[in-house]
Amino acid sequence: MKRYSIMILVGLLALSIIVSGCGNKGASNTGANDNEKGKPAEISIASWNLQADALEEAAEKFNKSQSEVKVNVRRVSNSYDSIVPALTAGIGAPDIVAVQMRDFANFMGKFPDQFVDLSDELMPRKDEFSDAGWGASTKDGKIYAIPVDIAPTAVYYRKDYFEEAGINPDNLTTWDKFMKAGKKLQSKLDGVKMTTFSLTSNETYDFWQMIANQLGGRFYDEQGKIDFTNEANIKAMKLVKELKEKDLVVDSPSWNDRVRAVVNGETATIVYPIWWAGTVKTQAADQAGKWGIMPLPAFTEGGPNQANLGGSVFAVTTQSEHPEAAWKFLKYLLLTEEGQKIQMDYGLFPAWKPFYKSESFATVDKYFGFSLAKRFSELATDIPAMKFGEHFYDVSRPLETAFGQILNGKKDIKEAFKDAEKAASKASGLPVSK
Amino acid sequence: MNNKKEFTKILVYIFLGLGLVISIYPFYWMLTASTLNEAQIFKTPPKMIPAGNFLDNLSMLLDQMPIWNGLFNSLFVSTVTTASIVLLSALAGYAFSKFHFKGSKILFAIILLTMMIPYQVTIVPLFIIMMKLGWINSYKALIIPYLVTPFGVFLMRQQMFAFPEELIESARVDGCSELGIFFKIVLPNMLPACAALAIITFLQQWGNFMWPLIVMNTQEKFTMPLMLSMLVAPGQVTKYGPIMVGSVIGIIPIAILFIFFQKQFVSGMFNGSVKG
Numbered sequence: 076m077k078r079y080s081i082m083i084l085v086g087l088l089a090l091s092i093i094v095s096g097c098g099n100k101g102a103s104n105t106g107a108n109d110n111e112k113g114k115p116a117e118i119s120i121a122s123w124n125l126q127a128d129a130l131e132e133a134a135e136k137f138n139k140s141q142s143e144v145k146v147n148v149r150r151v152s153n154s155y156d157s158i159v160p161a162l163t164a165g166i167g168a169p170d171i172v173a174v175q176m177r178d179f180a181n182f183m184g185k186f187p188d189q190f191v192d193l194s195d196e197l198m199p200r201k202d203e204f205s206d207a208g209w210g211a212s213t214k215d216g217k218i219y220a221i222p223v224d225i226a227p228t229a230v231y232y233r234k235d236y237f238e239e240a241g242i243n244p245d246n247l248t249t250w251d252k253f254m255k256a257g258k259k260l261q262s263k264l265d266g267v268k269m270t271t272f273s274l275t276s277n278e279t280y281d282f283w284q285m286i287a288n289q290l291g292g293r294f295y296d297e298q299g300k301i302d303f304t305n306e307a308n309i310k311a312m313k314l315v316k317e318l319k320e321k322d323l324v325v326d327s328p329s330w331n332d333r334v335r336a337v338v339n340g341e342t343a344t345i346v347y348p349i350w351w352a353g354t355v356k357t358q359a360a361d362q363a364g365k366w367g368i369m370p371l372p373a374f375t376e377g378g379p380n381q382a383n384l385g386g387s388v389f390a391v392t393t394q395s396e397h398p399e400a401a402w403k404f405l406k407y408l409l410l411t412e413e414g415q416k417i418q419m420d421y422g423l424f425p426a427w428k429p430f431y432k433s434e435s436f437a438t439v440d441k442y443f444g445f446s447l448a449k450r451f452s453e454l455a456t457d458i459p460a461m462k463f464g465e466h467f468y469d470v471s472r473p474l475e476t477a478f479g480q481i482l483n484g485k486k487d488i489k490e491a492f493k494d495a496e497k498a499a500s501k502a503s504g505l506p507v508s509k
Numbered sequence: 510m511n512n513k514k515e516f517t518k519i520l521v522y523i524f525l526g527l528g529l530v531i532s533i534y535p536f537y538w539m540l541t542a543s544t545l546n547e548a549q550i551f552k553t554p555p556k557m558i559p560a561g562n563f564l565d566n567l568s569m570l571l572d573q574m575p576i577w578n579g580l581f582n583s584l585f586v587s588t589v590t591t592a593s594i595v596l597l598s599a600l601a602g603y604a605f606s607k608f609h610f611k612g613s614k615i616l617f618a619i620i621l622l623t624m625m626i627p628y629q630v631t632i633v634p635l636f637i638i639m640m641k642l643g644w645i646n647s648y649k650a651l652i653i654p655y656l657v658t659p660f661g662v663f664l665m666r667q668q669m670f671a672f673p674e675e676l677i678e679s680a681r682v683d684g685c686s687e688l689g690i691f692f693k694i695v696l697p698n699m700l701p702a703c704a705a706l707a708i709i710t711f712l713q714q715w716g717n718f719m720w721p722l723i724v725m726n727t728q729e730k731f732t733m734p735l736m737l738s739m740l741v742a743p744g745q746v747t748k749y750g751p752i753m754v755g756s757v758i759g760i761i762p763i764a765i766l767f768i769f770f771q772k773q774f775v776s777g778m779f780n781g782s783v784k785g
Contacts, residue, residue: 121726124742149726152735153742157723160636167640175743330747331551338551353746358547385743422745 115142116397118404121149121158122173126223126387129421133414137407144400162186162392170395171405176386177463179211179220184465190219191391191398197221200410207383207458208426219390221405222426224418226348226385227455228285231355234367236264236343244369250314253372257323260343269323271342274482276328277475279315281384284461285346287311288382289371291459294470295508301499302508303474303492310374312481312488319482334358346371348384349424349451356442363442368450381458386426424451431455466503473498536760543753550749562750570740570751578729579736580758586648586721586732587714590655594710595703597657602665603691607677617666624659632723639724650724651732655714661706668702669695704773708766715763733759 122130127150134146149169151157155178161168162182168189174182183190197218201209208222232244240260247253257269272282286292290307318324325342327333336342338359345351355366373380389409391401408414415430425431431452440447464470473495480486486494496507542550543566544559570576605617635654644650672695680690696703718734725731731739737755741747 124739125745150728150731150739151726152722152739156719157726160633160723161640164633164637164640166637167645335551335553338548339553350745357746357748358551360546361548 115145116400117145117147118170118395118397118401119147119149120171120173120389120401120404121151121169123151123153125421126173126418126423129418129423130408132420133408133417134404136413136417137404140407144397144403146404161394162189166394168392168394170397170401171389171391173223173387173389174220176208176211176222176225176388177467179388179390180214180463180465181467182390183211183214183219189393191393191395191401192217192219193221193391193402194218196402196406203410203428204426205428205455205458206460207455208386208388209460210383210386211463212388220388221390221409223387223389223409224385224423225383225426225455225458226350226424227451227458228289228346228348228371228382228384229368229451229454230270230344230346230371231351232344232367232369233340233342233362233365235365236260236267237367240264240343244367247369247372249376249378250372250374254318254321254323257343258321261323264343267341267343268325269342270318270344270346271325271327271333271336272346273328273332274319274324274326275479277479278328278330279478279482280471280475282346283311283315283474283478285348285371285382285384286314288384288459288461289379290374291379293462294467295462295464295505298508299464300506300508301470301496301503303477303496303499304489304508308492309488312478312492314374315478316481316488337362349447350385350422352440352443352447353422360442364444366443368443368445368447370454379457379459381454381456383455383458383461419448424448424455466499466505469502470499473502539753539756539760542749543757545750547748547750563754566750566754569748570754573740573748573751574731574736574755575729576733576736576755576758579731579733580762582648582730583715583733583759584762586651587711589652590714591707591711593652593656594658594661595707598661598665598706599696599699599703600691601657601662602667602669603695605662605666606669607672607674617662620659620662624663628719632719635720636723645724646726646730648730651721654720658710661710664706665699665702668699672698701773704770708770708773711766712763 120130120134127148130148134148138145153175155174158168158172163186194217201218204222205225207225207227212218212220212222230247237244237260240256240263242256242260247256254269260269261267273279287308290311292307292311293302293305296302296305325336327336333345334354337345337355340362355362371380371382389405391398391405395401408418409425409427412430412433415425415427416433416435419425419430419435430436436448436452437446438448439445474492476498477486477491477495480491480494481488485491499505500507538555541557541559544561544563545556546560546562546565549556549560549562605613639645639650642649644653676694677690680694685693716734717732718738721732721735722738725735728736733755737752737759740752740755
């Protein structure tokens, strides 16, 4: 019996050597082919859905405009399931990958040698991009990813409700005024509340992040230690709590609940970035012309009122055989008006500021009755960068728990944040600030 | 006495009826929602009567995804792998149960051992193999790793034990070839087991998500589950009407399969659970 098992093991080993041997030959062959002169350098770029649609159009135009580089678009899911195995295996990754901004630092941590240093190209042009785009691209003073789109935030409000309640949106410059107006509105309109976000699920996080970002909130101090108990974070949470306690919020635990609240006219406002506009247009088509947009209220008169929620970056992988070609395409895509216009046509709000002056920004949106892009570009001038860090999920989960405890009334804000700091420190291995 | 029996019967039926309503409701809502427009889907109270937007939703879906390609890809891959798994598993199961050759126990043990390797562990090595063979984004990558499964071999082997040895012997005495015995005598008697394995396999392949997601990267090559999942992504509008239409299309083949093979479906599940 024993002899047979040994024979089989040896057989399997031999087989695996043969298979891997063949494979290696194959791989080196394709490399040689690409190096032949006259052939364009082929690169691939991986992204999902809408962005992939935009990239396909851009790649077609780019491929026609020159003969040195040929770009292919690969479609992947936004959960990175098809990119992670390739990065883990060290083979088969596309030349350029799209990553959501808040995930990229995590990628850098997991795959430290898989992304090309783009500092030489991007350092001199850093100021051309909105600060909000730099939340995750840098590490140790070097740049590893180029900001693609950002998502400036505003308050979407029902013009007809505001009119009926006699509220002038221009006067809602602080959250205190916003809450007072909310009380007034709710006393005049039955079955309507001032705003909506999640009070009972982990998605409370999204609303809190926008408010915290507005105040310059952060997860880490200058030394990279975990810092949840800074003033901005706490102030943001106080507002969340106050909105709840004053009964100004329709609870919407999930995305679909938020859509439902808007479609059924149960909320007068909703705080969300530019990408929410598409959803209102589609799912509340019959409310055309009824929605307006105003800046976030500030905490003090004239205080900061800009925030970002979302956005993505592109990174070049070190597996790429043609990193120069990849950079060439990125330059066309993100540092020229032509390339940016294609992305804009697909509804992506650019991180590259020189484009804000272009004609595309003046196009009036039929549903809203004004130019969305222009309005939002005015809200993207001073967004503070939010550093998400390599352990973002270890950091955000304890915060989500803390929000639940605070809104349940189980813990006060400081106490809950302190506990969250400890939990995040345990999960991520980072020390707590102070 | 009789009254009491009747009463418990009624209670049981009420309970079963409730269960039926609860399990059918999502399907009913899927069908209904596929005919509603976006605003109607989100209305409270929900609109429970179908409206006339099915074709609009379908054309919106076709704008986003080549769904007929997806249907073909899924049908093709699931059918080919199912046929291959049933045939090869039956052959292997037959050999393991009826032939007594040296090392058969160890070979079978190795096959069982591969069932214990978590699927996640095999992803990266399998991906590397596909990369080196240049099979990424081709049907080969979806079909060849699934030509035979240890579960199939295991199931068929257990089933074959019940087959009378005498029948095989007498065929052999009458001069039937070994393959002849298998195809003419054993296989026809094993059809219920084959049907059960076919159904289990087809369902698995039809719903297979992770592996196609990793190896396929152009839209025309996506299978149904990939297409449906990619209709939802952060930062873009989720249109529920088209998603519901896609779900309806995706469920039709399974529904047909279930209606035709209902009996084997249930018996197959019991067979697997008792003999396993």
